Amino acid sequence: MQKVILTGDRPTGRLHLGHFVGSLRRRVELQNSGCFDKIFIMIADAQALTDNADNPEKVRQNVIEVALDYLSVGLDPAKSTIFVQTHVPELTELAFYYMNLVTVSRVQRNPTVKTEIKMRNFEQSIPVGFFCYPVSQASDITAFKATTVPVGEDQAPMIELTREIVNRFNNIYGDTLVEPEIMLPDNAVCMRLPGTDGKAKMSKSLGNCIYLSDTPKEVAKKVKSMYTDPEHLTVDSPGHLEGNCPFIYLDAFCTDEHFAKYLPEYKNLQELKDHYTRGGLGDGTVKKLLINVLEEILAPIRERRKQWEQDIPGVYEILKSGSAKAREEAADTLDKVRAAMKINYFDDEALIKEQAKRYKSGK
Numbered sequence: 001m002q003k004v005i006l007t008g009d010r011p012t013g014r015l016h017l018g019h020f021v022g023s024l025r026r027r028v029e030l031q032n033s034g035c036f037d038k039i040f041i042m043i044a045d046a047q048a049l050t051d052n053a054d055n056p057e058k059v060r061q062n063v064i065e066v067a068l069d070y071l072s073v074g075l076d077p078a079k080s081t082i083f084v085q086t087h088v089p090e091l092t093e094l095a096f097y098y099m100n101l102v103t104v105s106r107v108q109r110n111p112t113v114k115t116e117i118k119m120r121n122f123e124q125s126i127p128v129g130f131f132c133y134p135v136s137q138a139s140d141i142t143a144f145k146a147t148t149v150p151v152g153e154d155q156a157p158m159i160e161l162t163r164e165i166v167n168r169f170n171n172i173y174g175d176t177l178v179e180p181e182i183m184l185p186d187n188a189v190c191m192r193l194p195g196t197d198g199k200a201k202m203s204k205s206l207g208n209c210i211y212l213s214d215t216p217k218e219v220a221k222k223v224k225s226m227y228t229d230p231e232h233l234t235v236d237s238p239g240h241l242e243g244n245c246p247f248i249y250l251d252a253f254c255t256d257e258h259f260a261k262y263l264p265e266y267k268n269l270q271e272l273k274d275h276y277t278r279g280g281l282g283d284g285t286v287k288k289l290l291i292n293v294l295e296e297i298l299a300p301i302r303e304r305r306k307q308w309e310q311d312i313p314g315v316y317e318i319l320k321s322g323s324a325k326a327r328e329e330a331a332d333t334l335d336k337v338r339a340a341m342k343i344n345y346f347d348d349e350a351l352i353k354e355q356a357k358r359y360k361s362g363k
Contacts, residue, residue, distance in 0.1 A: 008042030198227030
């Protein structure tokens with residue numbers, strides 16, 4: 001069996017450091033590892049429309065933003081198939097069939113769905129499309145015969161539901177769909193990078209993001225305003241690390257080499273933490289280190305983005321070509337699903353002959 005990856009993002013805004021540390025960086029590593037036969041990366045515009053139906057222009061404009069971010073971090077269209085969800089209509093048909101295999105109560109029990117509904121204030125009026133998006137995700141994953149789905153911990157319930165749908169389908173109709181495995185970030189800090197304001201999640205709607213396309217000035221401004229330890233009132237007072245954003249970000253991005261370059265009086269991050277907790281180290285020093293670390297990471301990303309921005313027609317051509325390739329793969333899966341469900345009437349010559357013979361005999 002081929003090893004296949006399916007992953008993606010909703011085009012509701014530019015991608016940020018939370019996306020980078022949680023998924024993008026790992027995708028590039030997996031793409032370049034040579035360990036996978038196929039990699040599909042989806043711009044999930046159909047899913048984005050489930051809670052932006054009244055503002056399609058927002059989704060339309062951000063498809064190119066996400067594509068530019070993908071290319072700027074190093075995703076290579078020669079190695080990974082980058083495509084747009086709405087241009088693979090087979091996904092919608094598969095989702096429709098899968099809806100017959102899942103109950104409303106099962107979707108309601110999904111903790112991610114519960115959280116998303118509450119966050120969007122959908123408790124009293126949930127769009128059907130939004131409610132069913134876990135089933136749509138199962139369609140996306142199985143259409144490409146994905147064996148591996150790299151996601152954050154919050155998406156684990158979605159993969160669990162996909163596996164349930166796959167098992168139910170295969171038990172009813174025969175062994176047809178591939179059951180995927182989840183791949184979680186290998187760094188605990190990368191599970192969920194907090195916002196610059198200390199909130200649990202970096203979110204475009206909360207305005208607490210550092211975007212991959214932010215200028216050096218914007219990054220520095222956001223880091224300087226980061227939430228730290230409210231009790232660390234003076235340089236000499238002992239500091240606390242829990243919930244302290246600069247240290248959480250350093251955990252995610254900093255290496256010993258960064259200290260040799262930017263803060264040589266410390267050997268590593270642990271020495272910096274020890275000094276901070278016993279007192280005598282100001283937040284400004286920590287934030288300055290973080291600004292340097294982030295700039296080292298973001299500068300090449302920013303430069304590649306500028307280059308791609310000069311060829312927007314070329315970027316759309318990449319998406320068009322990738323969508324055509326993705327559609328071929330999804331169509332193959334859909335053909336197998338139709339055959340398994342015995343609704344491939346026009347391709348089933350045995351059925352046609354059987355029915356013709358039955359009616360000729362008058363039975």
